[in-house]
Amino acid sequence: MKYIVVLKYGEIVLKGLNRGRFELLLMKRVRSVLKKLPGKYELHNSQSTLIIRGDGDADMRNAAEKMQKVFGVVSVCIGVECEKDMEAVTRTVRENAAEFFAGAKTFKCVAKRGDKAFPFISPQICDICGGAVLETVGNIKVDVNNPEVILYIEIRDGCAFIHAGGAKGAGGMPTGSNGRGMLLISGGIDSPVAGYMTAKRGVQIDAVYFETPPYTGEAAREKVESLARVLATYTGTVYLSCISVTEIQHAIAEKCSERLFTLLLRRFMMRIAEKLAVNVGCSALITGESIGQVASQTMEALCCTDNAVSMPVFRPCIGLDKEEIVTISRRIGAFDISTLPYEDCCAVFTPKHPKLTPTIAELEEEEKKINVDELVERALAARTVKRIDGNNE
Amino acid sequence: MIYFDNSASAIPNPMALESAAEAMKHFANPSSPHFAGLEARGMVEEARKKAAAALVCSQTEIFFTSSGTEANNMAILSMADKNKRAGNVIVTSHAEHPSVTETFKALEAKGYKAVFIPVEGGELDYDFLEKTLKSEKVCLVSLMQANNQNAAITDLKEVREAITAAGSNALFHSDIVQGFLKVPESMTDYAVRYCDTASLSAHKIGGLKGIGALFVRKGLKLSPIIFGGGQETGLRSGTENVVGIAAFGTAARLFSADKSYRAKITRLREIFIEKSKDLLGEAADFKIPKSHIDALINISLKNVKSEVAMNYLSSKGICVSSSSACSSKAGENTALAAFGYGDEYNSSSLRISFSPFNTEEEVEILVRELKNALAFRIKRNKAK
Numbered sequence: 001m002k003y004i005v006v007l008k009y010g011e012i013v014l015k016g017l018n019r020g021r022f023e024l025l026l027m028k029r030v031r032s033v034l035k036k037l038p039g040k041y042e043l044h045n046s047q048s049t050l051i052i053r054g055d056g057d058a059d060m061r062n063a064a065e066k067m068q069k070v071f072g073v074v075s076v077c078i079g080v081e082c083e084k085d086m087e088a089v090t091r092t093v094r095e096n097a098a099e100f101f102a103g104a105k106t107f108k109c110v111a112k113r114g115d116k117a118f119p120f121i122s123p124q125i126c127d128i129c130g131g132a133v134l135e136t137v138g139n140i141k142v143d144v145n146n147p148e149v150i151l152y153i154e155i156r157d158g159c160a161f162i163h164a165g166g167a168k169g170a171g172g173m174p175t176g177s178n179g180r181g182m183l184l185i186s187g188g189i190d191s192p193v194a195g196y197m198t199a200k201r202g203v204q205i206d207a208v209y210f211e212t213p214p215y216t217g218e219a220a221r222e223k224v225e226s227l228a229r230v231l232a233t234y235t236g237t238v239y240l241s242c243i244s245v246t247e248i249q250h251a252i253a254e255k256c257s258e259r260l261f262t263l264l265l266r267r268f269m270m271r272i273a274e275k276l277a278v279n280v281g282c283s284a285l286i287t288g289e290s291i292g293q294v295a296s297q298t299m300e301a302l303c304c305t306d307n308a309v310s311m312p313v314f315r316p317c318i319g320l321d322k323e324e325i326v327t328i329s330r331r332i333g334a335f336d337i338s339t340l341p342y343e344d345c346c347a348v349f350t351p352k353h354p355k356l357t358p359t360i361a362e363l364e365e366e367e368k369k370i371n372v373d374e375l376v377e378r379a380l381a382a383r384t385v386k387r388i389d390g391n392n393e
Numbered sequence: 394m395i396y397f398d399n400s401a402s403a404i405p406n407p408m409a410l411e412s413a414a415e416a417m418k419h420f421a422n423p424s425s426p427h428f429a430g431l432e433a434r435g436m437v438e439e440a441r442k443k444a445a446a447a448l449v450c451s452q453t454e455i456f457f458t459s460s461g462t463e464a465n466n467m468a469i470l471s472m473a474d475k476n477k478r479a480g481n482v483i484v485t486s487h488a489e490h491p492s493v494t495e496t497f498k499a500l501e502a503k504g505y506k507a508v509f510i511p512v513e514g515g516e517l518d519y520d521f522l523e524k525t526l527k528s529e530k531v532c533l534v535s536l537m538q539a540n541n542q543n544a545a546i547t548d549l550k551e552v553r554e555a556i557t558a559a560g561s562n563a564l565f566h567s568d569i570v571q572g573f574l575k576v577p578e579s580m581t582d583y584a585v586r587y588c589d590t591a592s593l594s595a596h597k598i599g600g601l602k603g604i605g606a607l608f609v610r611k612g613l614k615l616s617p618i619i620f621g622g623g624q625e626t627g628l629r630s631g632t633e634n635v636v637g638i639a640a641f642g643t644a645a646r647l648f649s650a651d652k653s654y655r656a657k658i659t660r661l662r663e664i665f666i667e668k669s670k671d672l673l674g675e676a677a678d679f680k681i682p683k684s685h686i687d688a689l690i691n692i693s694l695k696n697v698k699s700e701v702a703m704n705y706l707s708s709k710g711i712c713v714s715s716s717s718a719c720s721s722k723a724g725e726n727t728a729l730a731a732f733g734y735g736d737e738y739n740s741s742s743l744r745i746s747f748s749p750f751n752t753e754e755e756v757e758i759l760v761r762e763l764k765n766a767l768a769f770r771i772k773r774n775k776a777k
Contacts, residue, residue, distance in 0.1 A: 213705075214704035214707075214769055215701050
């Protein structure tokens with residue numbers, strides 16, 4: 001019996017006339033993940049679910065695992081399908097019982113009758129299938145309140161689908177369904193989380209990393225590439241732009257107030273990111289800032305950062321505590337990379353006593369001491385771009 | 394590539410690579426009694442002979458391991474346990490390699506008391522060692538022969554004399570990974586004459602990674618920490634790494650027999666110091682212990698963070714070691730901290746380590762680029 005994978009999508013079913021567009025984007029993303037896996041797969045869309053069928057070489061368990069990182073999927077079930085008649089269903093339950101109930105002591109059956117024309121009603125289906133399980137598996141009892149395994153028998157339009165429950169999917173909206181955003185990514189914990197949270201809502205992510213060679217090295221850049229790879233595992237290919245801000249840092253350190261160093265640099269980063277964003281068709285910037293976390297993220301400082309650009313800036317971590325950000329970072333597999341000990345570009349010149357309540361006027365005054373436009377243009381001209389594919393591709 | 398990180402892993406000796414390639418053809422298990430196994434066994438024993446000759450000991454005193462780290466673990470764990478009757482105090486210093494200090498921590502967790510001999514100023518405090526040996530019931534002393542950060546040599550003869558003078562029954566292990574074939578010729582046999590055990594590593598002398606050895610003085614019986622098929626007279630089970638062992642033997646023989654190797658290293662170091670003083674002047678600071686090996690030198694570029702200089706040199710195709718990290722995030726270099734050179738020196742210290750396969754021209758390029766790295770000194774506008 002061949003396994004199939006069934007993906008259920010959540011929020012998309014609430015969409016009205018444009019639901020088809022969301023489904024197409026979801027299918028596109030699922031296909032792009034499947035394309036990279038060994039074996040051949042077919043994808044079908046029916047009754048608010050996507051069904052994946054594979055040929056002989058396909059590893060359906062691996063495929064199911066990969067699908068858990070596709071935005072738009074709320075649950076991933078792996079199971080078997082058979083003809084839509086009660087005898088075939090019972091036979092299939094018997095044939096796969098060992099797999100479904102390995103080591104379990106208790107179970108119950110749940111039937112879902114999508115096709116209301118099916119001659120057996122749900123309790124009858126459960127009754128017959130439960131009987132088949134008790135006959136086939138030794139040492140197992142029915143427990144309707146707290147079973148170790150729940151066997152689902154879904155009578156669908158074209159076939160019956162039998163499985164033992166689904167794993168949680170990534171949720172959210174299909175990648176690309178909500179435009180593009182430019183993520184300012186560093187080697188820290190917050191920005192990859194911000195990228196993930198925004199991407200989850202269907203935003204295609206581009207990323208920009210600001211480096212300061214030789215103050216930062218190859219290892220720091222590789223760390224950021226690894227973090228971008230984590231994001232790409234969820235969103236598909238991420239294009240990562242690397243911009244050297246060494247010249248800018250030198251200019252600020254030489255000519256401007258030390259206490260405003262970080263904010264002046266942040267404003268440069270925002271300006272550069274905005275220009276890049278416009279170039280590649282992004283309509284917003286995304287950062288990992290959270291109110292009050294560090295001196296450059298006080299309310300006043302964030303207002304000063306915002307003021308450097310006209311594009312909207314999304315900060316999905318804004319109201320999260322560090323601990324909450326860390327929890328997400330761990331869940332998506334970024335934390336162990338983020339905590340590798342390589343400096344990112346902010347740390348080297350950090351002032352001892354940064355100004356906590358800066359004003360836009362004083363920052364603008366400091367910026368008059370350096371040629372902002374020229375520095376931005378030169379940094380942009382020297383950018384490099386790298387295509388980062390996900391771990392699953 | 395210009396490579397001056399030979400203390401981390403040395404440029405392999407081309408002849409050693411040839412030996413490795415040859416050994417790859419002898420793929421049989423050296424424990425197998427058929428002719429192919431015997432051929433492989435022959436290669437292992439031939440290499441053991443060469444390594445023993447280089448260390449000036451008997452073949453039966455060399456036991457191959459997977460690394461210097463394993464050799465240190467094996468010696469320390471086994472001897473502390475074996476010599477429990479002498480006491481529960483174990484002695485080392487904070488300047489040791491983590492494979493020693495971490496093994497000491499594991500022993501502390503088992504109830505041993507660790508005493509760390511000060512290395513203030515970069516050299517071992519022999520008086521403190523003597524006092525410790527007299528006042529404490531020491532079962533094991535573990536002190537490295539040449540330090541991997543500042544090149545300081547610990548005189549193994551003096552340590553042995555201190556143990557003897559104190560009437561201590563302590564066993565004496567030395568990590569000679571950096572010192573092997575690098576200490577002055579007069580000290581070549583010191584590990585064998587004055588230590589009970591000593592650990593070696595092949596890839597620091599032009600061999601391959603993944604192979605080390607432990608010298609165990611004749612008559613001293615150690616217990617294994619790895620159990621299995623009883624290879625290496627039961628002390629280190631596991632099929633022998635014939636390829637690594639063959640290359641180790643060749644590298645050790647060449648390094649010990651060819652006098653030009655040491656001479657070349659000494660010459661390169663002299664040129665480095667001379668050129669640095671010329672070109673860098675006051676911007677460079679050296680910490681040179683009185684007694685040192687020539688294979689490495691610690692230099693500090695004032696106000697240029699180690700990591701920054703290392704990154705800059707790396708971007709120019711030059712490899713050196715930044716012995717201290719830029720921020721506390723990366724963890725502190727405990728050896729440098731123990732020497733008490735000060736934060737300013739440590740945060741900008743670099744380790745340059747030489748190989749006989751480096752050239753004088755490479756040293757000149759290195760110094761020129763170190764000068765260019767001075768452009769990245771931290772400068773701030775102090776106006777506000």
